[in-house]
Amino acid sequence: MLSVALAGKPNAGKSTFYKAATLADVDVGNYPFTTIDPNRGVSYARTRCPCLDREERCGNCEDGVRYVGVELLDVAGLVPGAHEGRGLGNQFLDALTNADVILAVVDASGGTNEEGEPVEVGTYDPVEEADFVEEELEQWLAGIIEKNWESVVRKSRSPDFDIDEALSEMLTGFGATEYDVAASLRALEYPEDPQQWTDEHREALASDVRERTKPIVLVANKADAAPPENLERLRETDKPVVAATADGELALRKAAEAGVVDYLPGDDDFDIVGDVSDAQATGLEKIREVSEANGGTGVQEALNTAVYDVLDMVTAYPVQNETKWTDGTGEMLPDAFLLERGSTPKDLAYAVHSDIGEGYLHAVDARSARRIGEDYELEEGDVIKIVSTAN
Numbered sequence: 001m002l003s004v005a006l007a008g009k010p011n012a013g014k015s016t017f018y019k020a021a022t023l024a025d026v027d028v029g030n031y032p033f034t035t036i037d038p039n040r041g042v043s044y045a046r047t048r049c050p051c052l053d054r055e056e057r058c059g060n061c062e063d064g065v066r067y068v069g070v071e072l073l074d075v076a077g078l079v080p081g082a083h084e085g086r087g088l089g090n091q092f093l094d095a096l097t098n099a100d101v102i103l104a105v106v107d108a109s110g111g112t113n114e115e116g117e118p119v120e121v122g123t124y125d126p127v128e129e130a131d132f133v134e135e136e137l138e139q140w141l142a143g144i145i146e147k148n149w150e151s152v153v154r155k156s157r158s159p160d161f162d163i164d165e166a167l168s169e170m171l172t173g174f175g176a177t178e179y180d181v182a183a184s185l186r187a188l189e190y191p192e193d194p195q196q197w198t199d200e201h202r203e204a205l206a207s208d209v210r211e212r213t214k215p216i217v218l219v220a221n222k223a224d225a226a227p228p229e230n231l232e233r234l235r236e237t238d239k240p241v242v243a244a245t246a247d248g249e250l251a252l253r254k255a256a257e258a259g260v261v262d263y264l265p266g267d268d269d270f271d272i273v274g275d276v277s278d279a280q281a282t283g284l285e286k287i288r289e290v291s292e293a294n295g296g297t298g299v300q301e302a303l304n305t306a307v308y309d310v311l312d313m314v315t316a317y318p319v320q321n322e323t324k325w326t327d328g329t330g331e332m333l334p335d336a337f338l339l340e341r342g343s344t345p346k347d348l349a350y351a352v353h354s355d356i357g358e359g360y361l362h363a364v365d366a367r368s369a370r371r372i373g374e375d376y377e378l379e380e381g382d383v384i385k386i387v388s389t390a391n
């Protein structure tokens with residue numbers, strides 16, 4: 001499953017985001033390190049269910065709104081200098097190595113200082129921490145590269161030395177493949193002889209590999225309390241930015257669970273359908289105002305930006321019956337898989353099961369009932385019948 005990690009300073013609102021996005025019961029408090037251990041849960045990317053192209057709903061979506069599972073990781077508070085072991089230091093950074101993409105949560109209200117301690121709203125400039133997660137990760141990675149450089153130099157004396165291989169061996173723990181390392185070595189100019197490398201070369205490699213393997217979406221949280229210019233200035237940074245109110249989303253999900261509002265995660269508005277107290281009504285109207293200004297609470301949008309824009313995934317639906325779009329038991333569109341754009345039907349077959357992938361014969365596009373070629377690139381919402389010797 002795709003893994004999305006929440007990172008940022010203490011008090012930025014990660015636990016609240018996590019709790020909203022998973023409805024898991026984690027501690028939420030206005031003091032550093034509410035989250036001590038990495039929390040792992042399941043959240044969702046939201047997309048249009050293919051069953052909307054048919055008369056009947058599939059039963060696996062909410063009236064045409066499909067949620068596709070992704071792993072969500074809530075990693076404990078990061079403080080400046082974590083790469084040197086400050087705060088929870090390396091433990092934090094280790095937890096991030098499993099992630100495919102990072103949601104860097106910042107307190108856009110300016111109510112949390114550089115150490116993650118609460119301060120008067122508006123007194124800290126959140127733009128200061130826009131690059132914070134990225135910098136900590138890159139410095140940490142540069143440190144690992146430097147620590148292991150001696151061994152690369154030693155290996156370079158062997159006649160069959162291959163720098164791609166040596167570096168990717170060192171960086172696999174970070175989630176970098178040989179392909180990533182090779183792409184990075186091609187993109188930047190490095191001396192061929194490892195002995196000639198300087199700290200700048202190693203830092204450039206760390207930064208390039210980080211960018212390839214851990215892209216970042218900035219979540220400008222506490223948008224409800226943020227001066228508009230903070231949001232504007234955060235949007236001017238070089239990262240994708242989503243304005244969010246994590247506790248607004250949490251309130252909406254709880255209210256929806258209680259049957260008080262009609263709301264699906266990612267909707268840009270909601271209806272109050274149950275009895276609410278005056279205080280609740282005021283709270284909900286405040287959330288509506290923020291949602292109107294930002295096209296929703298931003299929690300689902302942040303996840304979708306990470307999955308569909310930054311990681312550039314497509315959702316594909318394998319079926320066994322191409323006419324009814326069902327599996328062997330008659331269930332319609334039971335599974336949805338997130339695959340990188342450019343993936344083929346055979347990649348989908350492997351995602352379903354390695355045996356299905358190995359026995360792959362051909363595939364049929366269920367919409368057109370036509371056979372599709374082996375190099376066909378899957379598109380968002382494709383419904384595919386895979387014909388395999390393992391079916």
Ligand SMILES: Nc1nc2c(ncn2[C@@H]2O[C@H](COP(=O)(O)OP(=O)(O)OP(=O)(O)O)[C@@H](O)[C@H]2O)c(=O)[nH]1
Nearest residue numbers: 010011012013014015016033034035077245246247
């Ligand atoms: N105004 C406002 N406050 C929020 C929002 N989201 C979270 N908070 C508050 O910010 C404080 C910190 O939230 P947490 O979710 O515990 O922060 P965290 O980043 O997980 O902090 P650590 O677990 O210490 O790393 C809590 O008091 C939350 O209620 C929001 O969207 N708006």
